[in-house]
Amino acid sequence: MRNEGASLGVADGLEFRLLGPVEVWRGPERLAVSSRHQRSVLAALALRPGRAVSVDALVDAVWEEDSPQSARRQVVKLVSRLRCALGDAITTRSGDYILNAGPDQVDASVFDSSVAGARRLSATDPAGAASAVREALRLWRGPALSGVTSGLAAQATWLEESRLAALEDGVDWELAAGGHAALVAELTILAVEHPLRERLVGQLMLALHRSGRTTEALEVYRRTHERLADDLALAPGAGLQQLHVAILRDDPAPAAPTLRPGARPRVAVPRQLPAAVAGFTGRASQLKELTGLLDRNDTVVISAINGTAGVGKTALAVHWAHQVADRFPDGQLYVNLRGFDPSGQPVRPAEAIRGFLDALGVPAQRIPAGLAEQAALYRSQLADRRILVVLDNARDTSQVRPLLPGSAQCLTVITSRDHLGGLIVSEGARAVPLDLMTTAEADDLLTSRLGPERLAVEPQAVSDLIEICAHLPLALSIVAARATLTPALSLTELAKQLRDARDRLHALDIGDTSVNLSAVFSCSYRTLSAAAARMFRLLSLHPGPDISVPAAASLVGTGRDQAHAALSELTRAQLLTEPSTGRFTYHDLLRAYSAGKACQDETAQARRAAMHRMLDHYLHTAHAATLLLNPPNDQLPLAEPQPGAFVDELADDGQAWQWFTTERPVFPAAIDRAADAGFDTHAWQLAWSVASFCIRAGHWEQMVTTQLVAIAAAERAGEPRGQAWSLRELGRAYTRLGRYPDAQASLHRALDLDQRLGDLIGQARSHNNLGIVSYAQGDHPEALEHGKTAYALFHAAGHRPGQADALNAIGWMQTQLGRHAEALRSCLQALELHRAVGSRHGEADTWDSLGHAHHNLGEHRRAIACYHNALDLFQKLGSRHPQADTLIRLGATYHDAGDFHTAHHCWQQALPILDDLHHPDAAALRARLAEHPPAP
Template sequence: MLRVKFHVLGSLEVSANDRPVRLTGQRQRRLLALLLVNADRAVSLDTLIEVVWDEDPPTTAKRQVQNSISALRRLLAVGPAPEQPTIATEGNAYRLRLAASELDAGLFQNQVDEAQELSAAGQASQAAAELRAALRLWRGPALAGLTGRVLEAAAARLDEQRRAAIEECLELELRLGRHLDVIGELTELVATYPLRERLVGQLMVALHRSGRQADALAAYRRLRESLVGELGLEPGAQLRELHTAILKDENSVDALVSSASPATTASARAVPAQLPTDIAGFTGRVDHLKELDELLPDDPPGGATAAVISAIAGTAGVGKTALAVHWGQRVRHRFPDGQLYVNLRGFHPAGRAVHPSEALRGFLDALDVPPGRIPVGLAARSALYRSLLADRRMLVVLDNARDADQVRPLLPGSRGCRVVITSRNVLAGLVAAEGARPVMLDLFDPAEAHQMLVHRLGRERVGAEPQAAEEVITRCARLPLALAVAAARAATQPGFSLATLAAELRAAGGGLAAFSSRDPATDVRAVFSWSYEQLTEPARRLFRLLGLHPGADISVPAASSLAGVPDGQARPLLAELAEARLITEHAPGRYACHDLLRAYATELTHTSDANADRRAAQHRLLDHYLHGACAADRLLDPHRDPITIPPAEPGVAVERLADHEQAMSWFTIEVPGLLAAIDRAAQTGFDAHAWRLAWAAAYFLEGSGNWEPWAAAQQTALAAARRLADRSGQAHAHRSLGRVSVHLDRVDEADAHLRQAQHYFRAVGDLAGQARVNLDLCWISARQEQYRRALEHARKSLELFRTAGNRSGQARALNTVAWVRNYLGDHEQSLVAGEQALGLHQEIGDRHGEADTWDTLGHAHHHLGHRRESVTCYLRAVSLYRDLGHRWREADTLTRLGDAHHAVGAPKAAHDAWRRAVAILDELGHPDADPVRAKLRSR
């Protein structure tokens, strides 16, 4: 009889009658692994697609998976036995049916269950023996060698089951008095898992029984130092009790052997805890808290088939964030895999809301995804995020959302996750499409408002002046934010009576009666003024000017530029504002402002500062960004033809960047503010800044694959340059729009923009600009396989660069000539031109041009049959592109590197290069991904 066996407790292996069955390719291995870890459970087609492609799947993903399932069926159909494993189709899902004895994980679980029954029956020795037999089934880490978020999560679950079985077995053996036998094993396990308290407790018991009290205490001390130092936690109560018993050398140590269980263990994966601090004295909202409690997951998770979502809606200042954070902190123990939080700034009065891609970047950072593995594209980031949260139990709080589209990419798919969203709008789209449960938040009722004052000020003080307290509540219109600020005013002035506070509110320009209006931006003006009036005059001025800043947050140099003061003066002013809780330092040296406070600051600067002063501050801020962006751009590509920018205004803090790495970091952090500054410049009459800022950001946006923001910025730049009738600005904007249109596969638009750019560059006599456009037109012609026309453009570019005396441009044009000759089949001439270009690039130190030329030379050598030289050239190009952060060019060269490896009979190396290329192109959302994916399918 045929016997098929499957092994996942180690590397994935299949055998038939004890002979190995060969699995073909990673896709087949991944699909079979997922079906095995879900044996006898239906697995949806979407999940199978996700396990093969961690990020954006190809358009043919469904068909490819179905074909692979068919191949697996044929592989398993190796005999006529009716009980042989089968893959059944169930609707849009697949189920692998097999007996528990055919899967080592099933055998393992059966033996663990048997051991637990024996232990419960008092047969400790037999239970320990059964667990030892079960553990011998393991050959290494589960699913060793298979990568991907879904499979890694499944492997982590299996590995945790193994660790739990080891701990249970050791506990039984300690009960049987085998402490001398297990000390060595426990010592090794604790070294591997130093924060697993149960193992440490077992080691402490074994050491104590062996007469090694000092070593037992030292084991506890090492654990405590690690927990406190790494997590800020103390060991659990049971382990502390065991430690006390050993310290006193009490007989109760033996009684504690089975209770040295972990109160806290460190996970092998990141456990973020991003919730803000709970509101002290939070009060009211009893019914709303009950509504949120209904969302809590079962234990273990059950019922829901997807993440459960709650959408808290209400006006500004009504306490949406306070409710979400308070509830989250109250139930955080129900989410052992952590809590994620982001303020989406959906109703920020000045500047842009947080883009879902930015929010996902923060979440992926919190989940310990290395920066190099974080995709650029929104869809790819969202897919990676959902994969990481699969099978985790996490709370996700999305605060201050603008609309449903802003939050949809941030919604996990795991049924163990819960999502709480706050917004001023009722997110009806989420309620209808995603089944979100709306929670409507209104003003405090009178009892809740009174309770809040009691919590903040004390029952005695409020009870002593009931009428004054009632007036404060009335003038605050029971708005929680206003009540909180009013209570803070009273708390910081304990000598003031509540009657005095009520009188201040009455006299403050109509007091807080305005809180009953529908405009929350003005509701708290008088309340905010209390904090504002206590500032020094320089801090007040800086606070007002912050209302002019368009970005979500601001750096110290940008704030210095706004105020026109040195960094050394700006820092203490920012610290003063932070202490007054008018801004927060959310990251070292970066400050953010609540949206209502920003609106208040904006109002103040328009009522308190002269028009000329405001415009001067805006000018300094835009100069700060323009000079910083141009300096960073120069470090990214020193041979890019610079534009002329005016000197910075007095008082502008100009960024001092040392190298390429610092420039990349600066752009990465500041690009949201730069994009907002481009819009603000165009809106406020600083059109020259608008198009120049867009030019300065273009190279970074292109290299990092941010096509849509790049296109939007250049459209703004073009409109600004047109208003100025600035032909040079229009030329640069048209050229940049042409390049981004190629990346977006809008070739006709690209050609039209580049023709316009050529017209304007001719009009201003910019030979280098005309030459660059010819290189771009060459690129388009080559994409359309019009290689003779492409060669004409390349030659024209070389001629123009020579006339202009531009050596860097000549080198790049020579390389382009060589590149086109490759496509014309003239590879010998390609080598000649390419070698000339390479020498010139290396002479002037142009690493970008050198990378391009190594790629061209690799192509020529490949087609001349010089296989080794070809691979060497491509590898040099890939290395340079990676160092320069130019991802799409890296992917382009990796594709050709794969071709070269394939030509010399190295299919594994070829597939590796193509896979890396597809991964980058998919992350960038580039249309060239599908042709490269086709190479993987066909070879």
């Protein structure tokens, strides 16, 4: 770790090396740290020298998520073994561990300090700054944190990002000092290692151009442009495009692209906060403490609001977030992590990150599969942006740690019943404990809801109500709603009713056994109309975070208007909230109370019938929606929906896409609930019905999870056809994730079942999907063979729509092999068949393929005519997403024909369609429009 440019202070003779294989040295001797688990504990301590690290944080460092029950005990043993090697370097304080080393004894800290000094020096001495960075980079001996467990993957990614950023800064300063010729060889290697890192690519282009090798610089840009388009469906960023133009113009002093905010391409600005809290009162000291965090911009700021259930943590966080939203111009992210929701499992970190990446406008194809990689991409998206992140209702430290930004410009607010001590110790989170309301705050809350005049008449009753509600904001809000809805009822009588209540909420532990929340809840529950009370009970059967009016109508088996009236009554009584128009939810304490009332007041048969109707709502609506998205799909043999089940009427694929997008968080829980409750056929059929949306929207990991549940459900139900259908969907998901061996295994299992069932159409579908796997792996000849086999099977089954689909797929594959004339013949046959069977969607798809073949033959006029035929049909059918696809290809044809103005117009027509559908392709199209502005 020692080097001439950056020596380490070693007062106790120890040096800790993290920038490569994790090692510890005493002078010339490397000490033995034998196991990966030991090295992980050592690294976690050395990343925070001199700071207390909790046992929980060390457990996370060693095991990430799946820690054994004995994890804490094992960590204690690991630390004990490290002490044998390190002596007194590790000490204990209040149950936490501290590595007693200075920053100058840890190579990662030395590196950070050296780079920070170089950046300060760069303004006056760029050459000196570059030299200092080069010296600091010599501390690196390989990939950071090598030889440790996956629990430190995010920290390793962050260290690697720091190395590359420092290297890029140093190259900038060397270029400024005229060192372009000497940098070409190094930058050529770096650009190969990091082909999508545009700053390095731009530096290589600049070094080549300044060295008189302009043709090579332009070739680098061309290759990068193609790589971005092929791998990510993106165009180069604005900075790289500007450098390209400057080199083409032979500007005398083109500048390398930088990461300044002004040079960024246009990005999405998320606004995810729930509706502002009406009538919020009190909590002045906590609000002041939270606002004080805004002035700390030198470090990553995390605030952990903790307190018992019902104490108002979410209300405080959301109220404050709305107050300061203007201080975060790059947006606000929010997620309810459902850490203590009695209805289901907490939200997985990967699911939450995926939601954030969607909100940040990251295209689905850019999102990696692994949690560590997703977390790294998420942090990269937040770098140099000022965003407020609200993580509501967190279960524990391990759930939120992957969701924390790495940028000091962002601020994270977390609410939890857990104290999140691991974050306080290891991440420096600021604890904001939230206790019960003071008497004055509780009085203010009731005053804001009921008015000072009413409270002044019965001061003793007000005091009694505050005592009965145990100063809990949730309980006080419900009581205030009860008093508002029955103005003739005196507060004294209301307090008497509450004191006389006998039932208690035994299932909940809110930390104070004297609190009778059941009395508060039952006071409002008993005054509900019969319809609203039944709605309240049956809502506990719904597995999702929130529910729509049609789904609620299906639960109770009434009409939509009656259901909406019941939901509105519950909202007025403060037993439900409406976070967005037409979506209803409630606090998990109320959910638990609701579940208890359902078990008490509804028979098992009634509960099962309600669940049956609810599952019918989701299944039949999803099935209709997927047929709108993919009209050639085979239809499932659905049973008739139960009387009282409400099926949404969707007019076109745009409405179908919007329905899927809104309901997506419900699907995994609904499929699990169906399987757990014995509705196995519903489970696999619902999983199949949402699969096409998941494929298009990029929710491939979710799709894998649901299809595995579906396969098991179909097997239990004795439905091998359902197994085969589910296996095919699993294969499609694995294909999108790049897990090609898994995809092939799933599809071959499906094919085997199809063959045993004698299902020729199923076999054809499986071959079609195997062709896609081959295509994805670049094996176009094999993909074509699968397409031909699929056609033969469809032909043998007399399935003319399938034959037409297969011929169209064959034609598309022939274009990939450069056999465009053959492609035209295949697609013309497909067109004839589609017309014969009356498949206008298939006809439109085939016109699109014909346009693509003519375009590749250079027959632009014919291509344009074919694309217009496709567009006419898609518009008549209301198929908005295919319209956008065809408009994009039509624009490319006009562009290649030299009509840049019309090309731009086509792309402009496609963009609002994709935006309306919240489709990930919108970002790529927006980048293309920026790259190809309209002709003057």
